[in-house]
Amino acid sequence: MSFTTFIQPKEAMENLHNPDFLFVDCSFSLADKKWGVEEYKKAHIPGAVYADLHYDLSGEIIAGKTSRHPLPKKDALVKTLSKLGIDENIQVVVYDATAGFMAAARMWWLLRWAGHEKVAVLNGGKAVWAAREYPLTADIMPLQPKQFVPHFNDSMLASAKEVMASIEAGNTCLIDSRTADRYAGQNETIDPVAGHIPTAISKPFNAQIGAEGVAAPSVYKEHFKEEFAKGNVVFYCGSGVTAAYNVLLSVYAGYPVPKLYAGSWSEWITDPNRPVA
Missing domain, CATH: 3.40.250.10 (Rhodanese-like domain)
Incomplete structure (x- = not known):
């Protein structure tokens, strides 16, 4: 298994x-x-x-x-x-x-x-x-290298150009995975520009997680139901890290692997010609 x-x-x-x-x-x-x-x-x-x-x-x-x-x-x-x-x-x-x-x-x-x-x-x-009182240690074992053979799947990625095109076409559900205040342009202490990508909706990456971790897949099936019903889904966050968590939850819920705009907000704002909401 x-x-x-x-x-x-x-x-x-x-x-x-x-x-x-x-x-x-x-x-x-x-x-x-x-x-x-x-x-x-x-x-x-x-x-x-x-x-x-x-x-x-x-x-x-x-x-x-x-x-x-x-x-x-x-x-x-x-x-x-x-x-x-x-x-x-x-x-x-x-x-x-x-x-x-x-x-x-x-x-x-x-x-x-x-x-x-x-x-x-x-x-x-x-x-x-x-x-759970499972074992922990400070002992560090030496690495045991192997040969990783890649099979990269670039269809999992969305570029800034693709995100811009989707905004203009209105054919993609763009989801901002940052906390709600940063999405709203409030308390922005990390990036030099506050706000979010136009048309994006807010789905904070940590909104559905407790101290014990994640719930049953059905919880996240419902959480993302409306978004995936719209068709194409692209997640982004501040720098492409926390959005991966929402991608993980989507797959856990049984949805097809959505795209990740890996550059996310901190890349988006490097071009002043890209719109900001």
Whole structure:
């Protein structure tokens, strides 16, 4: 059996010593880039490796052109996945420090983009794992590199040009995954321009998640019902990270994989000719 969206802590614990499972700690804080790796060093699931959102799961930032977390180049991503020890036989279990799934969802999306479907997010993250009194350790095992063979699916992506065309054609449901206040142009402390892409609706990535993680798929089936009934769906957020969480929830609910505008708001606003609402 393979896990392709979420895996429950009990299921993950049962496979803790399964040689075909690889646990990847993606803990990260936007406020402190060193926090995640230090948190990993303090305590992580035994055997887990660490993937850094900034250095491993993002590409080079080019001022005035890219988002704050641009997608890594394909060859760089393949090298990272190989280094971590992933090949076609490996079931990947990704997790964050808490149930927020921010960076874990990003790695889930990157693996799916690269053609690897055997990847799931640990429901509830390390916090719930610890609350169940499952083992944690500070011991860091050496990496066991493998050869990752990619099969990239670029149909999962929407470009800024495509988003602009969809606004003009009115044939796409564009969903902003940031918190509601940032969508409304309030309390914008991250990006230099406040607001959202015209025609986008607000569906905050964390609106349907509790401390214990996600609910049953039917909850999210209903949550996104109206949006997917409209046809084409494209998610975006501030820099393409938290929107991956909404993509994950959509697939978990049983909907076809929606597109991600990976550049998102922080890329959109680099061109003053793009409209802002």
